[in-house]
Amino acid sequence: MNAIEKIEEQQKQLTENSAPWVVGEQLKDICRADARCAELVAVDMDNEDMSLKKCEAKIKACADSHKTGSFAYISPQIAEGIIREFYGLPTPGETPKAPSVDEINLDDYL
Numbered sequence: 001m002n003a004i005e006k007i008e009e010q011q012k013q014l015t016e017n018s019a020p021w022v023v024g025e026q027l028k029d030i031c032r033a034d035a036r037c038a039e040l041v042a043v044d045m046d047n048e049d050m051s052l053k054k055c056e057a058k059i060k061a062c063a064d065s066h067k068t069g070s071f072a073y074i075s076p077q078i079a080e081g082i083i084r085e086f087y088g089l090p091t092p093g094e095t096p097k098a099p100s101v102d103e104i105n106l107d108d109y110l
Contacts, residue, residue, distance in 0.1 A: 001042070002038065002042055003028075003031045003037075003038040003039070003041040003042040003045065004028050004031060004032070004038070006041070006042060006045035006046070007024045007027055007028050007031070007041070007045060007052070008024070008028075009045075010024060010045065010051060010052050011024045011052070014052065014053075019056045019059075019060065020051075020052040020053045020055075020056040021052070022056075023052050023055050023056045023059065023079075023083065024052045026076070026079060026080060026083060027041060027052070027055075027083055027087070030080065030083065030084070030089065033092070034089075034090075034092065036089075036090060037084075037087075037089045037090070040087060040088060040089055041087055041089070044087050044088075050086070050087065054086075055082075055083060055086045055087070058082050058086055059074065059079050059082050059083070060072075062074055062078065062082055
């Protein structure tokens with residue numbers, strides 16, 4: 001299953017247009033725009049700690065920290081930044097850094 005399919009599987013368990021469901025929509029847009037992100041998200045979607053609900057909780061916490069009265073809001077750009085940070089995704093146009101010697105697994109070459 002690819003990243004989009006895995007996100008949609010989680011979305012089926014959510015109320016359509018709920019906050020976590022919308023996070024899934026934004027995450028699918030990120031994956032469609034960058035295959036590197038899709039690869040990372042496909043792996044993350046298998047981890048309960050990386051669920052759409054947990055990502056949305058991070059976004060909500062940020063919005064709540066800027067709350068005015070009963071109104072809390074963050075822009076789509078800030079939400080995308082939180083999503084990218086939560087899933088460890090590169091920013092658009094960012095070139096991935098080369099792995100350090102410590103990060104190279106020699107078993108990959110056998």
